[in-house]
Amino acid sequence: MANGCVMWITGISSSGKSTIAGEVEQKLRELGVPVENLDADEVRANLSPNLGFTEEAIDENTKRLAWMGKMLSKHGVNVLVAAVSPRQRHRDRAREWCPNFMEVQLVCPLETCQERDPKGLYARAARGEINDIAGMHTPYEQAENAEVVVRTHETTPEEATQAVLDKAKEMGFIPA
């Protein structure tokens, strides 16, 4: 069984990670290849609802996602990971663990993300209820070596999805 790939989508909150992961997932299903979409928020909700957002907690969650990616891709599953994963080391660990790895950096100005705010996270921050948003209160490190960079405020989700798929094909991770 050939290894699947891990497409690791990083970006600040509301930059479009879940949207693009969902669209790529759908396209991969249409291609008939095994796929699993691991959303960092869902994994938290399922496994560790009380984990929180300290540096240590984020490290724990991204480590778990990387390990899941490693395990699933080892058995031929193509894995989408949508995770803020604010530190370069979070993505580097995943890259180290997963043989067929792609880092997808979503870039979007904070102001645009604050306007989108589908989860109401920035609204909560504005009310002073939370103060641990990466890229606002805590560091978010842009990827140094991403295979794909998408500026989601200047790109449609369809274009972003296509860019990810094109790169995956180019790298031989999915059928051309």
Added chain:
Amino acid sequence: MANGCVMWITGISSSGKSTIAGEVEQKLRELGVPVENLDADEVRANLSPNLGFTEEAIDENTKRLAWMGKMLSKHGVNVLVAAVSPRQRHRDRAREWCPNFMEVQLVCPLETCQERDPKGLYARAARGEINDIAGMHTPYEQAENAEVVVRTHETTPEEATQAVLDKAKEMGFIPA
């Protein structure tokens, strides 16, 4: 892709979980079916070396193993989980999450386990260094509805392995 199965091997420390998981894994490899062996201790060491052994920590680790089993089996992988998983609810959650589930209860008197003690855990307890061994200091709940029960002090590892494989075949989880 047909679902894989999850063979969840429970028992107190030194009852033979890793040994039997390793032998079943080997037999499944020989059968040519996809297999993953998730050892609770290894998962801890890889993901959460500082997790500890409180009720909450054990709950966290068994939940993670159940979730991994669910994910991998969903993609056709046969998963072995070797975990003390001392509470019936730990195994019941895994059963609920994993469609093709088998609980394997290893039974072995504490005294025999203390003599075996390959990890030196009971020796550490005797020196007063640890006091959180399930079945000795903290509760270990025997399975109420295990598909396979093996008395490892009266059975060779080969016999135990065969009992697990026979049941898996009977349940239609692996080719007859």
